[in-house]
Amino acid sequence: MTASRFLLAASGFAFFATAAAAEPTTYPLTLENCGETITFDKAPVTSATVGQAATEVLYSLGLGDKVTGTSVWFNDVLPEFAEVNAKVPRLADNDPSFESVVAKKPGLVAVQFVWHVGPEGIVATRTQFHEVGIPTYVLPADCVAKDNSIGVDGTRSELFSTASIHQGVRELARIFDVQDRGAAFVAELVKREADAIERAKALNLTDVSAAFWFSSAEMDIDPYVAGRKGAPAYMMDKLGIRNVVESDEEWPVVGWETIAKANPSMIVIAKMDRRRFPADDYLKKIEFLKSDPVASQMDAVKNNRIVIMDAHAMDATIRTIAGIEVLSAALKDFGLAK
Amino acid sequence: MNFCSARPTRASRLGRGAMGAAALFAAVLAGTCIGETPIPVLTVLQTLANKIFGAAHVVDPIDVGIIWNYRLPRAIVAACCGAGLAVSGMVLQSLLRNALADPYLLGISAGASTGAVAVTVAGLGAGAVSMSLGAFIGAVTAFLMVALLARAAGGGVTLRGTGQIVLAGIAGSQLFNALTSFIITKSANAEQARGIMFWLLGNLSGARWPDVWLAVPVAIVGLGACIWYARALDAFSFGAESAASLGVPVRVVQVVLIGLTALVTAVMVSIVGSIGFVGLVIPHAARFLVGVRHGRLGPATALIGAVFLIAADVLSRTIVPGQVLPIGVITALVGAPAFALILVRGRRRS
Amino acid sequence: MILEARNLGWSVRGRAIVSNVDLAVREGETLGLVGPNGSGKSTLMRLLAGIVRSTSGEVRIRGQKLHGMPRRQAAQLIAFLEQQAETTEAISVRDAVELGRTPWLTPLQPWSDEDDRVVRQALADTDMEGFECRSWATLSGGERQRVHLARALAQQPQLLLLDEPTNHLDIQHQLSILKLVADLPITSVVALHDLNQALGCDRVGMMSAGQLVALGPPRDILTAERIAAVFGVRATIVVDPEDGTSIFRFHTA
Structure with a gap:
């Protein structure tokens, strides 16, 4: 990447x-x-x-x-x-x-x-x-x-x-x-953005959903996920992905129960250098997803549809465009097209 | 208030115990049935039957996980924290003869915050120490400092000086709050500070079975000690000197009970954060309902605290759809009017 | 000899509040303790009760050292009423009196019918029957002092220590509390403010500047000279024409 x-x-x-x-x-x-x-x-x-x-x-x-x-x-x-x-x-x-x-x-x-x-x-x-x-x-x-x-x-x-x-x-x-x-x-x-969107469109996706997990204050606690108005929401909107989170806040706290019941097709996790919370480490995030009795039952985890994305791309920055590219590529790799 | 009900017979005591256990059971079940997302009660019962009695109902594994691994342990941890904090508050109010005493009086909440922030924001312990452990260490450190300060300030000369403990607690809390602010302003950015605030207001969402195995014994030990020392606590009604003249080894009781409440509170805070209001108000509510004798007051306080916190947790998950509110907000929002009602009714009856 | 103090003293930060007190309380007597404010009466009472640990000397109850005796055992022998013990708790009269049973109960030795009987008797002895269900907050000062006394009696002590039990009471209640104490068949030590009331005791001890300066029958101890020396007032003796008892009248020196 x-x-x-x-x-x-x-x-x-x-x-x-x-x-x-x-x-x-x-x-x-x-x-x-x-x-x-x-x-x-x-x-x-x-x-x-x-x-x-x-x-x-x-x-x-x-x-x-x-x-x-x-x-x-x-x-x-x-x-x-x-x-x-x-x-x-x-x-x-x-x-x-x-x-x-x-x-x-x-x-x-x-x-x-x-x-x-x-x-x-x-x-x-x-x-x-x-x-x-x-x-x-x-x-x-x-x-x-x-x-x-x-x-x-x-x-x-x-x-x-x-x-x-x-x-x-x-x-x-x-x-x-x-x-x-x-x-x-x-x-x-x-141009980069248009190309990435074009590649996703070509997949003819229907009903693909996702959740963006930024971090959590403690490993098991309710996570910070992307709301429906920020940069991740824009990425999902442009690529035809539905955000399972319904909150206008930039990074709302939503329970795993709600996320698991919504059962997104893919989960995007943030990768960052920050190490203030254990969940800042994307490896810890993956470990949680695979081991938690509820999260591990989600389709996204069972089928290993986990996208690792630069955390700064999830903020409104020039890196956001790179985020769109990563997400677009993941859609193709996961073979979600019918 | 009935000041002079007949001494309960063995049968009526058993009856009350059974009613209390039933109320607790019903609350835990309600906490398991009601959550962020709707799951039919039948599914909940089938899951519990599968897990407890080995039945073989077919249930969606996500629902099983949510019911058995999220909601049930969460309800049990909420019950333990509610009971533990309420009993701790009651013991401190009785021992220090201060109606405003709560479990955080001795610097425990402030110390826990400092510990949590030191680990998460300042990066102390280099990842080997979890936020919970940091909070526990902070809480115990703050309490020991407050205890030493109270001792040095002359709490040891006569039995009259419970004021020193309160003042030492205030000093200790201020110091640790300042430390927390110092660490946050020195190194945090907004996103971290928000995570900390969220935790400081109390959060039960991370409660899992290992927390249950920690919280249950701690709550039982706390309540057990309170029942064991019930008569000694009664004897503090007219002050520490009066208790001493009634044969209570005042120093021993103070050290054991204050130390134990500090430990119970520190454990609860490290599991769920600083949930306010419960430790301050539930004991008063219980006094209005069952009177001031600790033999009855202790179990009643624990029960009301447990049921109250489960209810508050259920509300925090359902009051705003799709969003979980900090439980500390709910305990105060719901608890304050409820307490006002008890105050008014209690006044009318007495 | 039920209670014995030898060379008893208590000092705080090098300042002696009570020193060199030798005192023996006899079986069945009522011993009055008098002295001006700050003479160490209350401290001496607390030392005798074992609530404050002496810094010198010792107290023996029935020949046993008080210091080192478990509080529980001490409370089975000595009941102590401090000055103005108050509570803001919503406690009932019966609750308060039942506290007196504390030294006789343990978690494994719970409340019994015998305890109920003792509490009833204590309430009867203090004329507080019928008050069981009254809340503490609704009691008058005199009633509160009676409840405290009932609590002390429920302890079934061999020695009763009372620190100014008539303080802040009106004259009628002062007299009735004192009469109650005097009529009890129990050894008691009473700190008193009113020298006329001390005249009714079997013996009187006089405290001055932390020392017990005199001890003996009231007539021998409460002399005009000693009162002048210790209290700084001139006392004259007047005879009550009604029953021929003599009382003090005080004048500024």
């Missing part, structure tokens, strides 16, 4: 390197971003990031040399960016302090999650950054059609769409005046 993703990403680089030049950005540039109006007189010279997804978007745009500090890491950086990332200092593995970000005097702070810089922001509010003359940009994937004041992880009012990921890539490309690279990268994401 990693190798294929690397190849795809590498071909993407080649793609936008040769793509026809898009319009250069005209400054001053004014943008509406997650409820705030931001203005740029010129392209920022440097940027600090809060959130791995924001960091990886900048790397994808070839702006690695402009990133002067990163924070909030969930996983290892994508392998194609390992080299670039090694030269960038980490402000913090988790939440950075306001001052450590400001100390870098960045021309822009690019942010993944609203809860880091929103009205209750735990790093600081956006106003605080703006008062010291540092503009902020929050990836629209976390605020388009999403109310971050409701629920712990926020609540989406409509189904997430990769369009909001594309929007984030394009807007960052405009801010940094690399619109041709942005357009090329979006084109690549769109």
Whole structure:
């Protein structure tokens, strides 16, 4: 999986390197971003990031040399960016302090999650950054059609769409005046997604269902599973898979009893580097599924239809597209087509 | 309130015991029949018949798993926790002569949280220690600190100083709550913190048979000790000095019972998290119903606690379809009005 | 000699509250203990009851050392009524009196008809029959003190220790409680506030600054000179024309 993703990403680089030049950005540039109006007189010279997804978007745009500090890491950086990332200092593995970000005097702070810089922001509010003359940009994937004041992880009012990921890539490309690279990268994401959907459509699937298991606070306890509005729900929607979970929350807690009775055709489990709960380890998840007296009776487990997916792909990030590809491939491998 | 019912005869005591056992049995059965998803009662009975009496009804294996491995152990663990926490609360209220005493007074809940967070968030124990074990170690550590502090603060000079234990408990709880916050803000992200909060409010969804084999003996030992010391606990009605003059070895009883309640609470908290309200309110409810004599009060408290927690757990699974609410929310939401009713009725009758 | 204290003392953080008390209580007598506030009366009572462990000297009950005796056995010999023992529990009079049987019961030796009989007798002895079902909260101060006394009697002790049993009671209840105690056929030690009431005891001990400064018949102990020295008041003796008994009248020194 990693190798294929690397190849795809590498071909993407080649793609936008040769793509026809898009319009250069005209400054001053004014943008509406997650409820705030931001203005740029010129392209920022440097940027600090809060959130791995924001960091990886900048790397994808070839702006690695402009990133002067990163924070909030969930996983290892994508392998194609390992080299670039090694030269960038980490402000913090988790939440950075306001001052450590400001100390870098960045021309822009690019942010993944609203809860880091929103009205209750735990790093600081956006106003605080703006008062010291540092503009902020929050990836629209976390605020388009999403109310971050409701629920712990926020609540989406409509189904997430990769369009909001594309929007984030394009807007960052405009801010940094690399619109041709942005357009090329979006084109690549769109094509990969369309191809994956096409491959799934060709299988002519009927009534395939799934549950996405992110983790559990304790091994036997009710798990965190994907709700019906987030990135996993989008993947399932596009590939014609029914989500057995019916909750609008991003990651609701649903009992194994409910999941087992719904008896999904496949189970997608998250693979992550985090090891806070035993269930963070995908091997432990598989062990549970095979040994639990109820979970082991599900069709998905009996027929070994378990998909292992990068946890960060289950969040609304550029990795989501890789998630769609993994899921599409799994549908084919499992021979669910009739 | 009937202050002077006739002393129960052997037959009426047996009758009450049988009624209590029947109520408990009915509650466990209800907890097994009602769950997140509808399973016909007949299927439940057939499954139980297969498992217990070796009958050979044909039942869907998923249903068998849900009934036998999820719901039944869950109901039994709920009963044990309800009984254990309620009895612990009753013992502390009696010993410390403080109506507001609950099993978490001695820093146990705060310590358990710290232990759980230290293991899950800070990664202490490097994966070899489960969250439950971490919670247990935290709870016992906090309790020992509180006990030492209470001793150092002069609880040992006269028999009058139960205030020191309460104050030491408050100090210990504050310290461990602060430690928990420190660990969370230092290293957690939102998703982890949510998992912890969920657990802190109490969660029975992970209860399986091994938990039953832990919870049942602990609950029985707790209740047994309370019945064994029933007369000693009665003697604390007028305070520790009065108990001493009635021939109660006050220090011994205090150390044994406080230590035991701490242990019972720590075990329950490590299995299901900090479920509030039960330990504080159930003993009062039981006092209203059967009076203050511990020979009757102990078993009644245990029974009401057990039935109450099973009922609360059933509600937590069914009140919002497709979603499980934290049981601590239910115990307070249902328990507070129920207790208010008992208070008002008790007042009218006395 | 039912109870004997030798060189008895108790100090806390180096400060002596009670020291060098030698005292022997005789079979059947009522011994009064008087002394100003803070003279160590209550502490001495608790030492004699064995509730507080002495820091020097010893107490013997029927020749046996009190310290080291199991509480249960001690409570079968000595009943102690502290000052103002209160409860907020919804306890009934019978519940309270039944507590007196605690030292005679074990989990394996449960309540018997004999216990019922003792409780009934204790209630009768304290004129509290008919009050069994009353709740503690509804009792007056005098009734509560009677219930405490009934509880102590239900212990069937050989020695009764009473710490200011008439405190906070109106005069009628003071007299009736004292009469009750005096009429009981049981050895008792009573800490008293009122020197006139102490005149009715068989013997009186006077405490001052933690020491037992005098012990003997009331007339010999309660002299004007000693009262002036210990209590700091001038006392004159007045004779009641009704029955010819003498009582104290006090004046500021």
